[in-house]
Amino acid sequence: MTGGMDGRAEDRGRVYQASGDQHITEHHHHGDGSAVPGGPDSVRRPAVGRPPAVLRDRAEVLTRLRESVAAGRGGEAYVLYGMGGCGKTAVAYTLFQLATGEYGRVGLWVSASDRSSLRAGMLAVAADRGAGDGELLAARGGLRPAADLVWQHLDRSAEPWLLVLDNADEPEILRDGSWLRTSPRGTVVVTTRRSAARWWPGAELQHIGVLPREDAARVLQDLAPHSGTQQEADRIAERLGRLPLALTLAGGFLSQQVLDPWTMETYGRRLDETEGVELIDQGADPLSPEDPRHLVGLTWQLTLDAFEARGLPEATALLRLLARFSPEPLPLSLLDHREIGGILPHDRCETALRALLDQSLTELVDVGVRCTQSHGVLLDSVAAATPADKVPPLDTTAVRLLDAAVPAVPDAGPYEPRYRLLVPHVLALLRRAADPRTAADALAVAIRLSVALHRTGDYQAAWETARTAADLGERRLGRPGHRLVLAAHSRAGRSLFRLGRYAEAEGLLRRIRTAQETLLGADDPDTLDSGQGLQLVLGNLGRRDEAAALLRATVAGRRRALGPDHPLTLRSRTSLLALLPAADIAAEDDGTLLSLPEECTRILGPDHTVTLGARHNRAWTLYRLGRFDAAERETRLVTEAYLRRFGPDYPITLSARQLLSRTHVARGRVAAGIEIMTDVLARRERSLGADHPFTVASRELLGDFTSRRGQTDTASS
CATH class of the missing domain: 1.25.40.10 (Tetratricopeptide repeat domain)
Structure with a gap:
């Protein structure tokens, strides 16, 4: 590349340009989504929001990656590592397009940012490669090794493939369960912030870094060519740490000022005047003596100030709300709820979201559900810079939105992928919440979400959600004996039972029930719920007399605490039909058990889950009789x-x-x-x-x- 200008931005395009290291031209498309490529299976379409139109000056790495997807090649793994915002995903996206377009490979794209997203995405890969519904149900529920199932079908794939594991910033997630493997049928590419070779045995590592100074300044000049001189652009580029994501936002900000245009000199002076934020990602591997991500926070803050100045405070409020959640895809339906009125008018949410989209502060992605997704570094920066007095209403609103998205009384039903999308967000909020009352409310939502996952047969996700929520809740609420912390552990025990891990389930449920009985009382609903779960474990371990005594106590306690017609009381009574010897049924519970289905029909209706369970258990009793x-x-x-x-x-x-x-x-x-x-x-x-x-x-x-x-x-x- 020569020293002259090789690219220009036109209309809504943005040009990234570099001679040694980078970068990207991109175009934004907003509308009804009809032009988005790919089919309904989200793993066939990269969830990157704004795909780059051109990738500049990654020639060396792209040459090696292109060779890996040529005909007859396979069995290789590549790790693209670097700071957030350096273009790792852009490189992977470009290879994905080449592999599927020029080389005829099947492209498979999975978010590896957390266990829930990784499992859901990899199981979707298995489904794409021919896994049956029964196999998928088992893997989703944690009842068979999910990673083995996925790689079995990848190894048997009729077509060669490229698998991208994006945002694998916690490589221990890949290691647990052995998700990262190789196969002669395809090539694997991982994007991550983590560079230590010990995390990636057998893979070829490729660093994706920031731009050289001259090229970083050129990005600013391409995006805002009339805002300042080369020297001014050089200084701002250095001030921003030459991070492509920060340069994009800075250049976009400068180019879009109409009524009162800013110069680069003004922009640089405001950068110097703006109060800094603390280092964002304390857990990331240090990639340089000074991590520039805290500088990105300054860039975003300037954009937020501009929103305020332009009479769009709702955009600032919405971005601060998004920063309470995870960087994973967030269903748009979550934001389209009256509870958002706690921080901005509901009828202004659309305007606020469009403003964030226009400023590249969030993306629209489709993962089978329409979502918004923001960069993790951006969210961390915004969260750190949010004024302390703004945090409580933001957290309260975030909890209420999540609360509204989870069924008040989760019922049994088929697998529901929307629940998985909510998991990282409720856990992220629980991590961020500083106020104990807000943390308790977030923990209550996490428990109910675990119940919803459990009752759709997703036992593994239910267990992981409850276990993580219990640990986070204990740290946030300051004591292991908090009612909600105990309830979360109890739900984890219920899911362990369904996973067939009876000994672990018994130990956990027995310990939690004892603590609940001491702290809350024998007839407390939470104590009784743990007793209901424990008797199931004991019955399946063959200790039926002990289980029967506990179940009778649970029935009596629920009658006293909840009333005879409560669904939970009726559920416990139906359990008596399944557990007790057939000869004892007629005399049990005042001789009413065999007519329990009719009682449930009268109280709950014929199609209620408890009514069907009562009929099922009565059929078992009739068989035994x-x-x-x-x-x-x-x-x-x-x-x-x-x-x-x-x-x-x-x-x-x-x-x-x-x-x-x-x-x-x-x-x-x-x-x-x-x-x-x-x-x-x-x-x-x-x-x-x-x-x-x-x-x-x-x-x-x-x-x-x-x-x-x-x-x-x-x-x-």
């Missing part, structure tokens, strides 16, 4: 309802179908029972794993049925 005709009729009704609501691979659907196979065999239709049981076992092996206790029980039951194969099917319909 030898009333096979009645048991089959009840089981068929429940199975049909479960199939409609949850699908064929949901755990309780499989439980009902297993009972249906038992009734077939009991009535002499052995072949029909074997056919159903074979399908149940196959689905449980895919969804729960071969060694899960439920799978083992199904396998043993099928073996028993198969041993009767020689018997004649005597029963008629």
